[in-house]
Amino acid sequence: MIANERPVIADSLWNATANPAPDCPPLVGDVEADLAIVGGGFTGLSAALHAAEAGLRAVVLEAESPGWGASGRNGGQVDPGLYVDPDAVEARFGRDVGTRMVSLMGGAGQLVFDLIARHGIQCDARPVGWIRAAHNAAALQDIRGKVAQWQQRGADLRFLERDELAAMLGTDSYVGGLIDMRGGNLHPLNYTLGLAEAALRAGAGVHGQSRVVSAGRDGAAHVLRTARGSVRAGKVLLCTNGYTDGLAPPLAQEVVPVRSVQVATDPLPPDVAASILPGRQAPSDLRRLLLYFRMDAAGRFIMGGRGGYGDRVTVARMEALRRVSVKMYPQLAPFGWRHAWGGFVAVTPDHYPRLVRMGPGMMAGLGYNGRGVAQATAMGRLMAEWAAGRPEAELDFPVTEPQPIPFHALRRLGVAATVLKYRMLDGLGL
Structure with a gap:
């Protein structure tokens, strides 16, 4: 606790x-x-x-x-880059400053994994890439733009068609996405x-x-x-x-400060755990109230999303996360949910x-x-x-x-x- x-x-x-x-x-x-x-x-x-x-x-x-x-x-997601796409950063701040900002934050994921390796930090670090998942056609078009902009800057990032993404996620809930190999996940x-x-x-x-x-x-x-x-x-x-x-x-x-909350299952049986995110990436989607999810080292499934300021609203949001998890992964239905927690994200x-x-x-x-x-x-x-x-x-x-x-x-x-x-x-x- x-x-x-x-x-x-x-x-x-x-x-x-x-x-x-x-x-x-x-x-x-x-x-x-x-x-x-x-x-x-x-x-x-x-x-x-x-x-x-x-x-x-x-x-x-x-x-x-x-x-x-x-x-x-x-959620322990190591997300490279700024929230704003590179072209927009450079347009706002100019080629010199904007390019340095993009480079700094584009390389931030590698900085994390380098620090972990250099100092021997035991935190279940997985540099397996970070997935962005598109839930509709408009989001998919946004994904294509992100991929193009980062590839122009030499980033190790590629577009995922629906079938390839579904195989990576273990669910067909999304229409496509990207994987950015500069990212990954860890125990925060x-x-x-x-x-x-x-x-x-x-x-x-x-x-x-x-x-x-x-x-x-x-x-x-x-x-x-x-x-x-x-x-x-x-x-x-x-x-x-x-x-x-x-x-x-x-x-x-x-x-x-905006509250984000997460819920986690008990450790799942090995066959169920292997059917969800087999590559152990930690995706987030492009909904306005985004979902982010992953597996941990012991085979627990974790789902996160927007919470609320009051206790009653927060409890309701946690229950909604459990429901959407089972909708995406019906194999979770028989299993219990052990943990639920949250904290404040600072938004600008x-x-x-x-x-x-x-x-x-x-x-x-x-x-x-x-x-x-x-x-x-x-x-x-x-x-x-x-x-x-x-x-x-x-x-x-x-x-x-x-x-x-x-x-x-x-x-x-x-x-x-x-x-x-x-x-x-x-x-x-x-």
Whole structure:
């Protein structure tokens, strides 16, 4: 179970199957560092690891335990690339910056698997490719465009006709798709714990149960205070994503936290497990309220999708995921569903992540729109490069001033209305 979480979203398969966590005690006393990092998820731990390897004294302050938030709860899909297609990225940001953004995030999946190999992280890593599945003709046309754009850039990605996709999925629920061999899947909490252990071995400090209660300046230095200690550092990285609070306003207004939920079966008999996703890819589809699904190492089937803010709506969405799973894979009908959990995805209005300048010596990275395993790992490395002295203009992602979302206080009403609209359009097949 996820500690200190609402029971309806706390029964996580990943927590139930997690490796032993490294020792990350609460911060006690006053510490001097080159770099203080708020948040112990993919972004913060990747930043800490890369900063420590660059010779910086880095300290991570995590309010709960490493991987407590979205990094330890997600579907474990290693999705290469930005949410936005490469042509649109380059059209918006220009050939120079846009090309660097596309390259950075297109290679983010390989970065994840390279880190896992280099540090010996035991997280059931499977670089078997990532599948996008089209549920109708319009989505299939979108898939063809994605394939063409990435192939023009030399990516190992190809189109899948309906029959080939059905053989890969074990269901004929989709009309075609693509496979991107730069991606794959993993156990997300064990990957997070492995990053924490690697950061510790590299010399970083990683402290759980160390919520930052205030952030201030003392001359040129930043001072972050927790209940039992403080960190004084020249630079600060804010890496809290969908769990961003009011520590550094207006950062929380940069993203909209949207709950995603998952359900998982008991381990299936070997013959049933072999009939579903035999290549063990982890697909997601192109519905507006997308579905994402996979098998784990023990032969459990996992289905994920959009949740709700309230407990009653969340329970209903979890039950809907079980129903759609059995519709896609009727062989699941006799078997029980052991786990159900969820967490917040940080969504941005334009579907681009944010690298935000929060003042002298302070940077934030957040807003991965459901692609955090790869994107957050890459963003953490990029932020570590900035902390080590790389100028903003040379970074492979644009740095912006804070851009609060208008009427952010009404975000829950807006999300509920959007979900209702999208559910109707998906139901009509539009």
